[in-house]
Each structure stands twice: as C-alpha cells, then as structure tokens.
C-alpha cells in the first residue's frame with residue numbers, strides 16, 4: 091500500500107481542493123482568475139462556516155482508509171507535476187478559529203494522532219485527513235520541504251483537534267494554529283501506554299536521512315533552495331541524533347538569520363562558542379553570525395563589537411565586514427539622532443525586492459489613554475514643530491505584490507470587514523505566525539495591539555519582552571500557544587497599506603482598489619488613532635514607515651494619522667473606509683461635512699466619482715466646469731470653512747488642464763495661477779501672496795513665504811505640490827523668476843541639512859516653507875527624484891538647477 095501520502099499540505103500553499111467533489115466544504119475556489127470575492131459571496135461563505143460545527147475528534151466512519159490516502163496521492167502527484175501554477179485560493183479571515191492552550195499531559199490520549207503528514211493514522215489505525223493552516227516555512231514550500239517537516243512516520247499529537255464533518259461524510263481535522271501540533275518523540279511520556287493497531291504497522295520514510303551528517307547535507311540542500319525553515323528543521327533533526335554536532339548549530343544559526351529568528355541564532359552561535367575544540371574558521375563564523383543576529387535584533391552597538399572581534403581575529407575579512415560596520419554606524423546614528431539618508435533609502439525603495447534598511451526611531455511622543463474613541467493613543471511629550479520626525483518604524487511583517495508575481499497566492503475573504511483581502515494583506519497573517527514562531531517573546535507584545543471590540547481591551551502600554559518565554563530552540567517546538575483568530579483580528583485592525591514614497595500619486599488617488607497594495611503591520615505606529623484631518627503624516631520607504639508632524643503641536647496634544655488609503659475627499663468615501671474603526675469620526679473635516687448636511691455631501695460624492703473618471707479628466711472644458719460647479723452652495727454650504735477637498739481636487743485638475751493649454755497658447759497663465767490658488771486654498775493652505783500676474787516691481791530678492799507655515803496638508807499633499815509646480819511654471823514662463831522661485835521654495839525644500847529638526851528650523855528662519863519637506867522630509871535632491879517627471883514635463887528642470895536648489899549646483 092502506498093504510504094507516502096503527505097501531500098495534503100499543498101492545500102495550504104497551493105490551494106488544491108482537499109476533496110475534488112465540490113461538496114459543502116466551501117474553502118476552495120477555482121484559481122488562476124481569482125478575483126476579489128464580492129460581499130454576497132463572503133456573506134454566504136460566512137454563513138456556511140458558521141453552520142459547520144467544530145466537533146470533537148471522532149472517527150470518519152464512512153470513509154474507508156484507502157479513500158483519503160488515494161486522494162492525497164493523487165494530489166501529491168498533481169503537485170509534483172505543477173508545483174506552482176499561479177492559481178489562487180481564498181482563506182477566510184476572522185472567524186472563530188480553534189487554538190489550544192492545553193498542556194499535552196492534560197489531554198486524553200485518545201486524541202493523540204500519529205504517523206504522517208496530512209493523512210494521519212491514530213492508534214486504532216483510522217485514517218484522518220489533517221488540514222493545517224499557515225504552518226511556518228510552508229509559504230511556497232516544495233514537497234521536499236513538506237517531507238522534511240512531516241516525513242512519513244512522524245509522530246504527532248494535535249491538541250484538542252477540531253473536526254469539520256461535512257454532510258457528504260468527509261471530514262477534516264482542521265489545525266488552525268500551528269502551535270496545536272506537537273512533534274512527539276518516541277520516548278515522550280504521552281506514548282507510554284499507547285498500543286498501535288498491529289494491522290497497520292508504522293510506516294518509515296524510505297529516504298529519510300539517518301545520521302546527523304545526512305541531515306546536515308539535507309539541510310544544506312534546503313538552504314541552497316532558499317527554504318530556510320526546512321533547513322533549520324533538518325539541522326535540528328541532525329542535532330537530535332548528535333547533540334555534539336556543533337556545525338549543525340552553526341548552519342542552523344545561518345538559517346535562523348535568513349528567517350529573521352535572530353534571538354534563536356544568537357543562542358546557537360553562543361552555544362557554538364562554548365565548544366572547546368572548534369577551529370578558528372568556525373569560531374570566526376560563529377562570531378560573524380552572532381554579529382549579524384545582533385544587528386537583526388537592532389542591538390547595533392553589540393553588533394559593532396562583534397564585527398570588531400571578527401576583524402581582530404580575521405583582518406583579511408575587512409572587505410566583507412566594512413559594509414556591515416558602516417551599516418551599524420548608520421543605524422546607531424539613525425536611532426540616536428533621527429538622522430537618515432533619505433535619498434539612499436528612496437533609491438533602495440525603487441528597486442523591487444531590495445530591502446530598505448533603517449533603524450527604528452522614536453521622537454518626542456508617548457503612549458497614553460486617548461480621548462478619541464477610548465483605548466490608547468499617542469501624544470506629544472513636548473511642543474513639536476511642523477515637519478519634525480516622530481517615528482521611523484521597521485515592520486513586524488510586510489508583503490509586496492511583486493513577491494507573488496506568477497506564483498500561487500491566497501486571497502482573504504475577511505469576515506471582520508466583510509471584504510476581500512488582497513494577497514499582501516492575506517500574506518501578513520501567515521508571515522506573522524512564522525515570525526512569532528521564531529520570536530516567541532513577540533507574542534505578548536503583538537497581542538497587546540488592538541483586536542477589535544470582540545476581544546478584551548488591550549493593556550495601557552505595550553509590554554516589554556517577557557523573560558519567561560524562552561527563545562526558540564527547535565523550529566518544530568512552539569514556545570507560545572498562538573490564537574490565530576486574535577492575530578487575524580490584529581492584522582485587520584492595525585495593518586497599513588503602504589504609501590510608497592517613490593510614487594507621487596498616491597496609489598489610491600483614483601480608485602479604492604486596495605487589492606493590489608503592499609501591506610505591513612507595525613507596533614508603535616499601530617497606536618496612533620485616526621483623524622481624517624490628521625496632525626501627522628506618514629510615508630513608506632520600502633516597508634519602513636516614517637511619521638512626521640504635519641502641524642505645530644503642543645505638549646500633551648494627541649497625534650493622529652489618517653487611516654484613509656483610498657480616495658478620502660468625501661465624507662461617504664471616508665466613511666466606507668473607516669467603518670471598521672468608527673461610525674462617527676469627530677475630526678474637524680467630518681464635522682464640517684456633517685454640518686453641510688446629507689443632501690450636499692451625497693451630491694458632492696457623486697461629483698467626486700465623476701472627477702476620478704479619465705474621460706472627464708482630459709477635457710479642459712469639463713474639468714473647469716466641475717471646478718466652477720463646486721463653488722455652488724449646492725455642493726458646499728456657504729458657512730463651510732476653507733477646507734473643501736473635492737473643490738481642491740477639481741481645481742487641481744483645472745489647473746493642470748489650463749497649464750496644458752497655456753503651453754500651447756490656448757489659455758493664459760494668470761488663469762492657471764488663479765485656479766491653482768483656489769485648489770491650494772481649498773486644501774487648507776493659507777495663502778500669503780495671491781498674485782496671479784507677474785510683478786516686476788517687488789524687491790528682486792524677496793523670497794518670503796507665499797504660504798502659511800503653521801500646517802501642511804495631510805490629504806492629497808502630492809496633488810498640492812503638483813499644483814504649486816504649475817504655478818511655478820506659470821511665473822517662469824512669463825519671466826517672473828522671483829515669483830517662480832518663491833513658489834518653488836514653497837513646494838520643495840530649499841536648504842537641505844542632514845538633521846530634519848534643524849532643517850525645519852532653518853527653513854522657517856529663512857522664511858522658506860515646503861509642503862513636500864513636511865510631508866516626506868525631503869531635501870532638494872529627493873524632491874527632484876520624486877518630482878523629476880513633472881519637472882521635466884513642465885520644462886522646469888533647468889530652472890530648478892539655476893536657482894540652486896541642489897546642493898553644489
């Protein structure tokens with residue numbers, strides 16, 4: 091009888107149906123053209139899941155043991171034929187998933203399972219299909235990986251396994267939390283009184299490594315394939331056979347470093363260092379990997395010391411280590427002084443797959459009780475200037491669309507938001523589980539993030555790493571019980587869609603399609619509450635999140651971010667996106683929208699949709715008509731304050747259209763400026779100089795600010811910069827270089843110093859304000875990188891260089 095029936099695991103990664111007959115099991119949908127699941131279908135899926143009972147373990151009587159095994163064999167052969175076929179699968183997010191906190195010794199042994207991958211036999215010889223979700227290391231794993239982690243004959247105990255029994259008689263033991271699985275060793279007490287059904291003797295994997303050396307070789311194969319989790323498992327299995335095989339520890343440390351399991355790597359390298367008889371070469375490797383791991387856990391000074399130790403014993407390694415030493419110095423400077431190489435980070439962010447490196451930085455802020463909707467929030471610990479750097483944060487986990495190009499992926503049908511989650515959002519959950527597996531001390535910290543109203547309120551502060559939780563030693567031994575439902579809620583309530591600094595039109599400027607956006611989960615940034623008219627602004631360099639003050643802030647003032655990633659110009663579009671977090675945002679913009687009344691804001695919303703259609707966008711007549719229309723009291727009530735986002739967008743469009751026409755003599759430049767000023771004013775920018783025509787009588791060197799410096803727009807800031815550049819273009823083309831330069835100063839950063847804080851102070855001292863500088867923290871070099879395309883198209887590049895916006899130019 092074929093025993094090699096472990097291929098069920100491909101369900102987790104490849105999404106092949108467990109049961110080819112489409113019965114009442116609704117998990118699997120067809121593949122390559124997988125589209126966002128519509129609301130109705132999510133509702134139906136939720137209903138079906140709710141109706142499926144999680145039963146205690148019971149034999150699946152109607153299925154003869156051959157049936158599931160032949161299914162697995164079939165699927166396995168399919169998997170070998172086509173390991174990655176670019177198809178997709180839906181994963182349900184946010185339903186009551188099972189996870190066990192029971193101690194193995196407290197459980198009744200009848201529940202212990204054994205021998206297998208995902209067809210498992212219990213002691214009575216009954217075969218059960220096992221469905222594991224999100225096992226670490228199985229993100230695009232090969233069958234060889236599955237065979238390493240769950241080789242034929244593996245003894246498993248699954249704690250309190252929930253059985254999903256379907257009407258057709260099929261049943262699946264669904265393991266939602268990988269920490270429910272315990273890899274049992276033959277000598278473990280749980281097996282003491284177990285007798286196995288003699289009719290079905292335990293299978294043995296025919297090709298399993300038998301010695302530590304063989305496991306090492308097998309681990310090296312996985313390592314070479316980039317399957318670092320499987321490599322770590324293989325090395326661990328070798329170590330179980332020979333605990334003195336310290337080379338395996340050394341290799342495992344390297345695998346752990348690739349996985350981001352840095353504390354575990356440190357333990358391994360420290361253990362290697364205690365071995366008396368290691369060679370000099372091995373000693374250097376241990377120090378080197380220890381240094382890399384210290385860098386990984388952000389202990390940059392310790393990393394520097396370790397790299398220095400490495401250099402002391404192996405000066406010939408200097409060319410290799412130089413880069414590391416420099417990176418340590420950079421990270422120390424960043425975390426201590428908040429000084430970053432933004433241009434370098436930007437350039438790294440341009441390269442898909444390139445990791446942007448930056449240390450965490452925490453500015454003058456603290457976590458405290460919030461007045462906004464309860465819970466915690468972030469406040470200023472002193473007065474803060476507009477543009478000041480508040481937070482730089484590495485993600486806990488992140489995911490980018492390019493990682494999935496042409497590969498299998500999972501989509502989410504999220505029962506918390508009742509929306510479909512794209513592949514990046516969905517991947518965050520598996521990655522978070524994998525991350526916690528390797529860094530178990532993170533679990534109490536991550537689970538102190540807000541998880542929605544169905545979970546207990548989180549503690550007032552994020553806890554420090556607990557000394558009671560040991561670092562990971564063996565990758566198959568889970569140190570914490572993971573509540574996957576809780577983690578799914580945390581991802582849903584706290585993850586950010588990334589605002590890519592390399593893009594000057596925000597991803598969602600025109601549509602609300604989050605499906606293909608990169609996504610990441612952070613710790614400290616998750617503590618900021620929302621306001622549509624926020625007083626801080628955020629951007630991402632790769633997955634590094636950077637938060638800056640968008641206004642002058644007073645000590646104790648709550649600092650807010652806008653959670654809006656879609657088109658947030660209208661009350662209705664914001665409400666749709668905010669529904670998860672609040673039914674009634676109390677920020678000044680929402681209050682103004684409510685005061686306008688429903689009739690007006692609904693009318694505005696429908697015009698807003700029109701504004702986003704390309705059909706209208708390219709037609710000067712239509713965009714100018716829209717801009718005029720929005721001045722009608724039917725679109726904004728006369729008592730409405732200055733901030734009118736839809737008007738601002740409409741005028742930005744008419745500014746652009748008129749500038750296009752002015753270039754070919756079809757419009758006059760003063761109209762471009764007039765329209766641009768309306769757009770900026772409606773974005774909340776205070777105008778100090780409203781001149782629309784060139785003036786040649788003013789002092790030649792007057793470079794006083796043309797706009798107010800108290801606050802910068804947080805919504806559609808790039809649009810405002812675009813408008814300002816068209817005003818620059820208007821004055822430049824009419825020969826008024828003074829006004830052109832003043833508007834350029836407003837748009838870009840005039841003086842670039844290394845430190846953001848003195849930079850801003852200097853800028854204000856000089857009376858130069860920059861929208862872009864506040865927003866992204868740029869110097870002229872980064873400004874040109876970001877807006878090079880617009881500057882070229884407006885023929886402004888020469889002017890920008892001529893006014894010496896670039897250092898040294």
Ligand SMILES: C[S@@+](CC[C@H](N)C(=O)[O-])C[C@H]1O[C@@H](n2cnc3c(N)ncnc32)[C@H](O)[C@@H]1O
Pocket residue numbers: 460462463464465466467539540548583584616617618619620621670671672674675676
């Ligand atoms: C990412 S968390 C923000 C931090 C959270 N207050 C905490 O204690 O961890 C998002 C949640 O905070 C609350 N929240 C944030 N901004 C809010 C607002 N403007 N009004 C009401 N509740 C808000 C909502 O419960 C929301 O789902």
